[in-house]
Amino acid sequence: xxxKKINLVVIGHKDHGKSTLIGRLLYDSNxxxxxxxxxxxxxxxxxGKKVFEFAFLLDSLEEERIxxxxxxxxxxxxxxxxxxxxxxxxxxxKEFIKKMLTGASQADSAILVVSAKEGIQDQTKxxxxxxxxxxxxxxxxxxxxxxxxxxxxxxxxEISKKLEEFLGSLGYExxxxxxxxxxxxxxxxxxxxxxxxxxxxxxxxTLDNFTSPSLLPVNKPLRGCVQDVYELEKxxxxxxxxxxxxxxxxxxxxxxPSGEKGSVRKIEMFGQEMRKVGPGHSVGLIVDxxxxxxxxxxxxxxxxxxxxxxxxxxxxxxxxxxxIENGDVLTIRCGTAEKxxxxxxxxEKIDPVNLTLQEKSPNVLKEGDLxxxxxxxxxxxCMEKYSEIPQLGRFVVEGKKGTVAAGxxxxxxxxxxxxxxxxxxxx
Numbered sequence: 001x002x003x004k005k006i007n008l009v010v011i012g013h014k015d016h017g018k019s020t021l022i023g024r025l026l027y028d029s030n031x032x033x034x035x036x037x038x039x040x041x042x043x044x045x046x047x048g049k050k051v052f053e054f055a056f057l058l059d060s061l062e063e064e065r066i067x068x069x070x071x072x073x074x075x076x077x078x079x080x081x082x083x084x085x086x087x088x089x090x091x092x093x094k095e096f097i098k099k100m101l102t103g104a105s106q107a108d109s110a111i112l113v114v115s116a117k118e119g120i121q122d123q124t125k126x127x128x129x130x131x132x133x134x135x136x137x138x139x140x141x142x143x144x145x146x147x148x149x150x151x152x153x154x155x156x157x158e159i160s161k162k163l164e165e166f167l168g169s170l171g172y173e174x175x176x177x178x179x180x181x182x183x184x185x186x187x188x189x190x191x192x193x194x195x196x197x198x199x200x201x202x203x204x205x206t207l208d209n210f211t212s213p214s215l216l217p218v219n220k221p222l223r224g225c226v227q228d229v230y231e232l233e234k235x236x237x238x239x240x241x242x243x244x245x246x247x248x249x250x251x252x253x254x255x256x257p258s259g260e261k262g263s264v265r266k267i268e269m270f271g272q273e274m275r276k277v278g279p280g281h282s283v284g285l286i287v288d289x290x291x292x293x294x295x296x297x298x299x300x301x302x303x304x305x306x307x308x309x310x311x312x313x314x315x316x317x318x319x320x321x322x323x324i325e326n327g328d329v330l331t332i333r334c335g336t337a338e339k340x341x342x343x344x345x346x347x348e349k350i351d352p353v354n355l356t357l358q359e360k361s362p363n364v365l366k367e368g369d370l371x372x373x374x375x376x377x378x379x380x381x382c383m384e385k386y387s388e389i390p391q392l393g394r395f396v397v398e399g400k401k402g403t404v405a406a407g408x409x410x411x412x413x414x415x416x417x418x419x420x421x422x423x424x425x426x427x
Contacts, residue, residue, distance in 0.1 A: 257380030
């Protein structure tokens with residue numbers, strides 16, 4: 001039986017051992033080629049290190065990825081008895097936020113890493129909040145660095161209790177917790193003899209028993225983002241990624257914001273003709289009866305067209321070196337579209353650690369702030385509520401130096417729809 005594929009993200013505070021745990025998972029599952037392991041061991045010897053460091057293994061793989069070589073953490077899955085896990089590489093706090101909110105990575109499940117020595121920290125809470133907001137419902141907790149507290153059961157129970165309270169307050173119901181030492185391999189792949197008081201499963205056994213692949217959004221309305229258009233002898237070929245629903249040959253589709261309509265004559269994928277395609281596939285389309293389609297358009301069926309919005313409410317988190325205030329005009333990227341939007345109202349600033357209301361109607365949001373903002377659209381754009389179609393319900397704000405903020409859409413206002421009086425109220 002073929003193992004099921006699971007996309008796994010490892011989250012938690014920056015110094016709690018995420019890299020070491022990922023390195024251990026790849027090492028113990030024999031996912032790293034022998035040649036690469038020998039190379040890392042040689043590098044460690046040259047640097048004077050006497051013990052194999054799993055975080056160093058991860059750093060070495062990351063360097064190769066940046067250098068454009070063949071080994072890539074994202075392409076180095078580890079296999080268990082039940083599943084094939086691909087680790088989503090989000091090394092830092094800001095990178096995690098960017099990658100998860102922009103949809104570059106979609107996780108089926110998360111491992112939350114918490115240090116037994118330091119317990120819950122600010123980034124621990126922020127990462128849990130983001131994971132929950134982004135719909136990651138399958139969560140396994142690894143209470144790491146048990147070796148630093150002499151494998152003490154009391155310390156494990158103490159942190160577990162605090163995590164149960166916080167995770168429960170965010171709506172998590174099932175979240176198995178496993179005491180581990182990633183550096184020594186205790187309770188990761190193999191049961192530890194140093195924690196006889198723990199009679200539960202290892203981390204990998206826990207993943208296998210409590211994790212399953214996310215269902216593809218085939219039953220949602222059709223949404224496809226146009227990536228490019230090529231003019232060939234046989235006509236215009238529209239390159240599009242299907243995000244939700246199923247696209248079928250012979251069906252009438254509409255492209256928004258342009259409003260162009262046409263019949264799908266041909267669907268091609270990897271040089272083969274397809275009768276229909278589902279979510280996650282990039283395809284080439286020939287559509288009769290259309291002209292002037294550009295990157296940024298969204299394909300849908302006439303029965304449930306993509307929402308062309310005039311304003312929207314979003315929860316926004318700001319990255320480094322940026323601040324926004326009422327009246328600012330920003331470039332929003334949602335799907336493949338980049339459009340200008342104006343900050344109409346900053347209604348709330350939210351404490352990013354305790355996730356409580358920090359300030360009502362602030363004048364400005366600065367680096368690191370989390371806030372609720374109403375945007376007015378200056379150029380036509382299709383967006384959806386994140387709770388309904390997340391693929392078109394998350395966006396980034398582009399600045400002179402790249403991505404400066406990211407957010408999720410809470411509410412949308414479409415042309416012809418009456419304004420909601422309670423549109424700025426908290427959920």
